[in-house]
Amino acid sequence: MNRWWPPLTLLTFALTACGQTPEDNSTSTTEITSEVSTGQEDWTWTPRLRPQALWPEGIHSLSSEQALKATNGWGPLEPNRSNGTQVAGDGRPLTLGGVKFAKGYGVHAPSELKYNLKGAERTRCVRFKAEIGMDDEVGTQGSAVFQVWGDTGKLFDSGVMTGASATQQVSVDLRGQSSFRMVVTDAGNGKSLDHADWVNPTLTCLPDMTVSAPEETRIYQDTHGTLPLTLVNHTPSFRGTVSYTVEANYDTSEYFQITTKKTRLTGEAQQIEKLNIYMGRQYTDDFFPADLVVWYAGEEVARTPLNLVPLEQEITVDFPDIPVELRVGRSVIVKVPVSVMPGGETTGARYSLSPNIGQAPDWLEAEIVGRGETPRQGGHLQVRFTATRNALPGEVIQGDAQFRLYEENFVHRFPIQIGTVPVRLIAEDIRAGGAAQPDIQANLP
Ligand SMILES: [Ca+2]
Ligand SMILES: [Ca+2]
Numbered sequence: 001m002n003r004w005w006p007p008l009t010l011l012t013f014a015l016t017a018c019g020q021t022p023e024d025n026s027t028s029t030t031e032i033t034s035e036v037s038t039g040q041e042d043w044t045w046t047p048r049l050r051p052q053a054l055w056p057e058g059i060h061s062l063s064s065e066q067a068l069k070a071t072n073g074w075g076p077l078e079p080n081r082s083n084g085t086q087v088a089g090d091g092r093p094l095t096l097g098g099v100k101f102a103k104g105y106g107v108h109a110p111s112e113l114k115y116n117l118k119g120a121e122r123t124r125c126v127r128f129k130a131e132i133g134m135d136d137e138v139g140t141q142g143s144a145v146f147q148v149w150g151d152t153g154k155l156f157d158s159g160v161m162t163g164a165s166a167t168q169q170v171s172v173d174l175r176g177q178s179s180f181r182m183v184v185t186d187a188g189n190g191k192s193l194d195h196a197d198w199v200n201p202t203l204t205c206l207p208d209m210t211v212s213a214p215e216e217t218r219i220y221q222d223t224h225g226t227l228p229l230t231l232v233n234h235t236p237s238f239r240g241t242v243s244y245t246v247e248a249n250y251d252t253s254e255y256f257q258i259t260t261k262k263t264r265l266t267g268e269a270q271q272i273e274k275l276n277i278y279m280g281r282q283y284t285d286d287f288f289p290a291d292l293v294v295w296y297a298g299e300e301v302a303r304t305p306l307n308l309v310p311l312e313q314e315i316t317v318d319f320p321d322i323p324v325e326l327r328v329g330r331s332v333i334v335k336v337p338v339s340v341m342p343g344g345e346t347t348g349a350r351y352s353l354s355p356n357i358g359q360a361p362d363w364l365e366a367e368i369v370g371r372g373e374t375p376r377q378g379g380h381l382q383v384r385f386t387a388t389r390n391a392l393p394g395e396v397i398q399g400d401a402q403f404r405l406y407e408e409n410f411v412h413r414f415p416i417q418i419g420t421v422p423v424r425l426i427a428e429d430i431r432a433g434g435a436a437q438p439d440i441q442a443n444l445p
Helices: 008-019
Strands: 043-045 059-061 069-072 094-096 099-101 104-108 111-116 124-134 143-150 153-162 168-173 179-185 195-206 209-212 217-220 223-233 241-247 256-258 262-264 270-279 288-296 299-311 315-317 324-327 331-340 349-354 364-369 379-387 398-407 416-426
Touching: 094 124, 094 195, 099 195, 104 111, 104 179, 111 195, 124 143, 124 153, 124 179, 143 168, 143 195, 153 168, 179 195, 195 299, 209 288, 217 270, 223 288, 223 299, 241 256, 241 299, 270 299, 324 331, 324 379
Parallel strands: 209 299, 217 299, 324 416
Antiparallel strands: 043 069, 059 195, 069 111, 094 099, 104 195, 111 179, 124 168, 124 195, 143 153, 143 179, 209 223, 217 223, 223 270, 241 262, 241 288, 256 270, 288 299, 315 331, 331 379, 349 398, 364 379, 398 416
């Protein structure tokens, strides 16, 4: 047997002592209401009251915090120890079901601990968690009820727990409360042997922050887009990392994914985050109403409506298969057919060119001639390529020029590569050595 037991004499003393108090046979164990004492307390702690400073570390241990009020049915409550006897500081390691715990409160019914939930810098404490049970120092005896109360009434009730009860996990939502109380009653049968433990009591505290997104964000299907978020943080000391999810009444993974997972907040009052969103191909509606939810410490900290509008991309641009041949100082204009599928929504695409040839693209210039926009019913783009200098020895003289498309109507532009065109430079005069190439006329498609 691994459990540590005190000397028999001490155990006997402890158990008979709390079983022989004048209050022991009391049956007037009316439920403790918000501010009314039952008069059964053996100990009350009030002289050192002060609001606790709850800083937004997220998970906030209560085991070292000062309470606004504390009462206990058998001597003082014991921080990080079992209640033991009426003597202060005589408890043993908090033990539930044979498991010892370092943090928590050992109390004795009737007992109450009251805490402030108002934190500094608008911190909001939204959840209380603990493990509860009768301490092993009473064996399978004792009988008590654990309760959590807020301003608005009772938020949790464990039912009657005895020394034989399994440890319970407590998780209470405290949103909307300004304070809360951890209460232990004697379960209506007297307080004898009611040695109760609140183990690992914690508050989850959140920064006061808001998030907002554009009223509408348009993204081409099958591409990544950018969603600008504005994070406003009213808790300057907060330096935590928040994460994001999307809530909707459908499976969002089929339609889009937020690929930016986390943001480290720097304490700035306002922070801009550009979320990367991938928009899938499957869609049936014009837009996707959803909520973007910001999380911290496992709790929702802020949310904003999110309307993602998928743009169809049904434009085909057909470059000629043959290379464009250029002489230095000359230009070639290539007509590029652009087709739009019936019913397609080009929404006025805008084009630009990005040369990309080997290591030395600087000899090639390319530009759109004309409006640079696709007619809604299709048509042609005219692209002018110009060679500006001779190739140098060892320089690549043939390669692909990339043709990139930009959509005017994006909230944020990003390039979509829709094709490449091969371009060949005809060098007339290779300087610094090497043989000159034959003079070949540009091949005009
Ligand atoms: Ca004690
Ligand atoms: Ca009892």
